[in-house]
Amino acid sequence: VLFALFSGEHALGGVTAEHLMYVAISALALFALYRNFVDVRQIDQQSRLATAQVEQLSELDDIEAFLKQAEPSKFKEHIAALYKIFQSDHEIRQDNLVSLLLEKMLARNRVTELLAGILTTLGLIGTVIGLILVMGSMQEDLANFDPNDPSANIVQTLMREGGALSGLDAAFYTTL
Secondary structure: OHHHHHHOHHHHOOOOHHHHHHHHHHHHHHHHHHHHHHHHHHHHHHHHHHHHHHHHHHHHOOHHHHHHHOOOOHHHHHHHHHHHHHHHOOOOOOHHHHHHHHHHHHHOHHHHHHHHHHHHHHHHHHHHHHHHHHHHHHHHHHHHOOOOOOOOOHHHHHHOOOOOOOOHHHHHHHHO
16 A cells, blocks of 8 residues: 555556555455454354263263263363363362463454454554645645636635545545
8 A cells, every 4th residue: 555655556557545445454354354253153162062061071970081072172171171180189270270261262352353453553544644645735736726816716626536635535434
C-alpha cells in the first residue's frame, strides 16, 4: 500500500493505494473471522469430548484404563498430568493444572486479538494517510485558485473527481 502511495498508480497498473488498503483490510478481516470460527469450533469439540470422557472415566473407574482407551483430548491430557503428579505426590492440587488448561485453550484466541489490533492499526494508518493526501491536494487547489475569476468556484474545485475532498471518503472507510 505504501509502495502504491509513493510510486503512483502507474507502477501497479492503475491499482490505487485505496484499493490495496481495502483488499488488505478485507483479507485480514476474513482471515480473523475464519480463525475465530475454527477456534470456537475446536473449543466446542473439546467441550463435547470432555463431557463424554468424564462419563467414560466414571464408568471405568480406573484412570490407567481410561488413559489407554480414551481418544486424545485436552481433558485426557489434564487427567494424565494429574495422574503423573499423583504417582509421585498424593497431595495434588489441580488449580495449577486447571490454569494451564485454560491458558492452552485461550492461547488460540491471542491470534484473533492480534489480528483485531492489526486491523485497527491499518484503519487508523489509512485514515491518516488519506487525510495527509487530502491536505496536500487542498493546498495545491487553494494555491491555484483565482478568486478574481468569475467562473471559479472553490467548492466545485475541491469536490471534483480527483479534487482534494474527493478521496476523503476513502480515509474514513479505512477507519470503518
